[in-house]
Amino acid sequence: MSKQHYMRTYEKDRVIFEEGTYSNTMYIVESGRIGIFKEYGTPNQVKLAEVDGGMFGEMGLVSDAPRSATAVALETSELELVPRTELSEYFEAFPYMKEQIIDTLSKRIRQSDRDYMKVCGCIKEFIKLDEANEKKSPELIAQMKKYASMA
Amino acid sequence: MAGNKTFEKGEVICKEGAYELWMYEVIKGSVAVYRDYGLTTQEKIADVDKGYIGEMGLINSMPRIATVVANETTEVSVIGEDDFVEYFKNPEKTTDMFLCLVERLNKINSDYMDACATVRDYLKAEEANAPKSGSLVEAMKKFAAAFRN
Structure with missing residues (x-):
């Protein structure tokens, strides 16, 4: 399995996942910058964090609860998407x-x-x-x- | 350091407050995790029959936050700093360990949010000069007791 298999590019302002939706994928930031927001796109929008390295969304791997926040690309960003079911393969390959x-x-x-x-x-x-x-x-x-x- | 160890029922595997830079994987049997073990305030937090315990000691050099006692004859694998790389060459084990850490983070974050919500309710009652419910006072005491320096 190559890194390409996991890699996706997100243009600026693209939503990566949305608060309240379900997903069990973790995201590893290869390049770029991601904003984590509460109530994104509403007047009550609050930015909780910016991520420009490491990973985010890892809670989705262990919890069946919906996403607690929205993740948005703040600039063109390259992410690796690792679903729960491919975690072991990912660690084996890299x-x-x-x-x-x-x-x-x-x-x-x-x-x-x-x-x-x-x-x-x-x-x-x-x-x-x-x-x-x-x-x-x-x-x-x-x-x-x-x-x-x-x- | 690496290797398996067997504990008999009732034997203490690790003690709250101790600085020990290793962790355990429960291979066979089951263990109970206690706060304030042996004190009047003793509280059982969890039973663990597979998976990792004491990972904060190894990974974050933190003192043991709980006492772990064997529920029955229990076999554990002891994983020290030097064994870590070798032990986690196995991608399945890495995955388990990783998920265990994510769960730990999840737990701390949700405890933090619970503490904030308790503070909010407590301040609200205080501002309104209303009597605080027993459960609210208990919750405040629980968080106060969780404090470590």
């Missing part, structure tokens, strides 16, 4: 991709874990002050409001 992909994933896990620990730390501080009936700092309140707004 063993050198293993490290890169697992490394990217590990970094993301580390970052997500740090973010999660931060919110848990804030909650801990917050309820401690609540129980002691003490005043909370404006910084802590602002931080908690920021978390609330992400829900």
